[in-house]
Amino acid sequence: MKQFFYLLVLLLSINITAQETLPSAEIKTLDGTSTSLQELGKNNDIIVISLWATWCVPCKNELDAINDVYTDWQDETGVKVYAVSVDDSRTVSRVKPLVNGKAWDFEILLDTNNDLKRELGAATVPLTLIIKNGKIVYRHSGYTPGAEDELFEEIKKHS
Template sequence: MMKRIIGAVIILALFGYTIYSVLDTSSTAKSDQHSTSEAPEGSAMTPPNAPKGLKVGEEAPDVQLETLEGEKVHLSDFRGQKVYLNFWATWCPPCREEMPEMQQFHEEYGEEVTIIAVNATATETGGRDKIAQYVKENGYTFKVLLDPNNDANSLFRAQALPTTYFIGTDGTIQQAPKVGPMNMSYMKEMKEKLK
């Protein structure tokens, strides 16, 4: 009799745990869908209490960045151009996924839109040489700039990689930032929306 009672308790406990796990997973998935509405599922990770990015209509902060050759440049140097300001790193799989499409877009529409890929350099283990080698090996010819102290990343509140801001010729953010990888059709769509 005692064995039956213990067996029944164990079965009930396992059944209860299974139901709890299913319900907990379901509610977590729903809350995750709401918190990453701009990014496809699994494409970027953002801390739960991360500050939101800059808003449409705000002027883009004039950050100082470095070229792969070590020259200093400012974001304001590109005023008067439509700019896709993309935050990325070599260790980031979604970043590596979107870069070939960014290159294709650059080759087709580089006269209309300037792509600036800002590397989160402080998070890289191999430094400038590793980044330069990665860019060269993959044949990327759009602008790649370094953010050695992640100042630009902080100013733009790019909590997940990749994150892309769409800056108009007036230097303001004209479209909501894209968190997660872009594809060619999305980049074309944004090109038409920028002024």
């Protein structure tokens, strides 16, 4: 029984560690430049990654709410937000017009093949991550009004 307990603890710690490391999946900027979460998170800066889609109403509501307070967040913590669209080849053409209409102040990235979404094990969007020192330190799925306040509290904890 004791050995089973140690094995269980070992397996859980490996799983937790694996979830903290950043995926290497290639994502693209709107102008087609390739990058990855590993590249974005390599500095000690705190960043927020929000996986979203043009067809996802809660995603757009979350990004609108974050955009409303983003300048204040940056002034207080220096956080940088990246919104990663998981729109596939059928809907990715809607991303740029939507973003232009919204005038969001953060950088928009594309995960058209859903490689990043798969590597993160994201079943649904929105999925919001806080990354610090190259590790995922916070993860939240879904959005309800006011969740951006909880997100900012988490940002302050890690900044």
